Amino acid sequence: MRMRNKYRKPTTFRCNAGSRCSTSAVVWSLVGCFFMFQLYTLVRQKDRLGGEIQFRVSNHPQFHELEQVEEENIQIPPPRKRSPRAAKRKPRRPTTLIDEFLDENSQIRHVFFPQKLAIDPMKDTANDSYYFYPGRIWLDTDGNPIQAHGGGILFDEKSRTYYWYGEYKDGPTYHAHKRGVARVDIIGVGCYSSNDLWKWKNEGLVLAAEKANETHDLHKSNVLERPKVIYNDHTGKYVMWMHIDDVNYTKASVGVAISDYPTGPFDYLYSKRPHEFDSRDMTIFKDDDGVAYLIYSSDDNSELHIGPLTEDYLDVTNTVRRILVGQHREAPALFKHEGTYYMITSGCTGWAPNEALGHAAESVMGPWEFMGNPCAGGNKVSRLTTFFAQSTSVLPVPGFTGSFIFMADRWNPADLRDSRYVWLPLIVGGPADRPLDYNFGFPLWSRVSIYWHRKWKLPQGWSGWKRI
Ligand SMILES: *[C@@H]1O[C@H](CO)[C@@H](O)[C@H](O)[C@H]1NC(C)=O
Numbered sequence: 065m066r067m068r069n070k071y072r073k074p075t076t077f078r079c080n081a082g083s084r085c086s087t088s089a090v091v092w093s094l095v096g097c098f099f100m101f102q103l104y105t106l107v108r109q110k111d112r113l114g115g116e117i118q119f120r121v122s123n124h125p126q127f128h129e130l131e132q133v134e135e136e137n138i139q140i141p142p143p144r145k146r147s148p149r150a151a152k153r154k155p156r157r158p159t160t161l162i163d164e165f166l167d168e169n170s171q172i173r174h175v176f177f178p179q180k181l182a183i184d185p186m187k188d189t190a191n192d193s194y195y196f197y198p199g200r201i202w203l204d205t206d207g208n209p210i211q212a213h214g215g216g217i218l219f220d221e222k223s224r225t226y227y228w229y230g231e232y233k234d235g236p237t238y239h240a241h242k243r244g245v246a247r248v249d250i251i252g253v254g255c256y257s258s259n260d261l262w263k264w265k266n267e268g269l270v271l272a273a274e275k276a277n278e279t280h281d282l283h284k285s286n287v288l289e290r291p292k293v294i295y296n297d298h299t300g301k302y303v304m305w306m307h308i309d310d311v312n313y314t315k316a317s318v319g320v321a322i323s324d325y326p327t328g329p330f331d332y333l334y335s336k337r338p339h340e341f342d343s344r345d346m347t348i349f350k351d352d353d354g355v356a357y358l359i360y361s362s363d364d365n366s367e368l369h370i371g372p373l374t375e376d377y378l379d380v381t382n383t384v385r386r387i388l389v390g391q392h393r394e395a396p397a398l399f400k401h402e403g404t405y406y407m408i409t410s411g412c413t414g415w416a417p418n419e420a421l422g423h424a425a426e427s428v429m430g431p432w433e434f435m436g437n438p439c440a441g442g443n444k445v446s447r448l449t450t451f452f453a454q455s456t457s458v459l460p461v462p463g464f465t466g467s468f469i470f471m472a473d474r475w476n477p478a479d480l481r482d483s484r485y486v487w488l489p490l491i492v493g494g495p496a497d498r499p500l501d502y503n504f505g506f507p508l509w510s511r512v513s514i515y516w517h518r519k520w521k522l523p524q525g526w527s528g529w530k531r532i
Pocket residue numbers: 189190191
């Protein structure tokens with residue numbers, strides 16, 4: 065459940081001029097206030113819930129099944145047999161599940177990157193229909209693996225169709241130089257359309273790389289990451305924002321492109337450093353009132369910045385706030401539920417997975433508060449690595465308030481085109497598991513939970529299914 069955050073500001077004690085406050089009086093007053101507050105909160109909870117203190121788990125019984133915590137035990141294989149001489153030279157350190165994940169020759173590679181099994185909407189009829197299998201290869205309606213990494217989904221009201229945009233990475237992975245990170249040349253932004261979020265039709269490259277002009281931002285030797293598209297109700301244009309960089313990530317800019325149609329082609333307009341700050345991982349968020357925001361990792365990824373876009377969504381305004389200062393978060397994904405803003409971020413460890421964190425705010429411009437790790441189920445290591453993936457976007461499920469799809473990328477740095485999608489149910493409800501300091505141990509926000517499931521599907525009655 066959610067409580068309005070009225071008691072944010074710590075009360076300051078002032079004494080009347082002339083009178084002297086003894087320290088013990090202040091302490092006892094504080095203690096008194098503390099108990100009064102506890103009592104008040106309790107009574108309020110009772111009022112709301114008809115005398116029973118409990119936290120609502122979910123708005124929808126259909127989602128109950130998805131809120132079951134599903135454990136997954138992944139066995140680390142026994143160490144390979146090595147010759148006694150080799151063992152003597154270099155004693156083997158104990159391998160962790162993360163080591164196994166990062167080792168492309170791991171014996172349990174298939175657990176993280178299954179090769180044979182794929183989600184194939186053209187073949188998986190009857191029993192397997194509409195099931196998401198996080199981590200499996202996902203084929204489009206032509207039978208090719210979907211190429212929409214670091215992506216996001218736009219629901220187009222006009223055509224009542226979902227469009228999934230992301231990095232098209234179907235090229236060789238290589239290192240530009242000795243200390244360079246694994247990369248694929250820019251190919252462009254892929255776009256896929258769907259009515260049910262499961263069967264995706266390839267709409268082609270909606271923004272393609274520049275092959276000849278070496279000084280162009282989109283020249284294949286550069287970097288284009290995390291493209292996101294929103295629709296502008298005033299101008300009737302589809303606007304794409306993306307991270308634009310050079311091979312060494314020193315340009316640290318955002319790029320903007322525009323189209324009359326969700327399926328492009330998008331015209332690339334320009335790139336810039338927003339508010340004159342460096343900008344790497346980023347996303348955009350369109351609020352209910354039509355105001356859109358750019359959120360980006362800045363100051364060498366040590367903090368995030370957030371600021372509104374201009375009315376046409378083609379630029380940033382002069383307003384910007386620094387949030388999560390010194391926290392080193394990236395891969396932001398924003399969403400809103402019952403007037404509260406939520407965000408999932410990852411840590412900064414390159415292609416390697418790390419722990420997700422949830423954040424909440426009353427105002428999108430902040431202050432943003434920590435909510436802890438939202439991941440539930442799986443196993444300890446997978447919870448600490450966002451199920452071996454990194455956030456990219458959070459999509460509301462229409463007709464199910466409080467229910468979302470958490471979209472993440474399971475990067476495969478050995479072959480980036482083979483990176484997988486990890487989609488899981490994200491549910492807002494129940495008490496936050498990390499109470500904030502200023503509210504005396506009572507959670508002010510609802511908990512955000514991302515539930516691990518080996519396979520799952522959206523519940524019957526989801527509005528997308530009615531059209532099938
Ligand atoms: C679907 O499931 C039923 C019952 O579990 C099984 O008998 C049937 O063979 C399955 N069909 C397919 C196409 O897998």
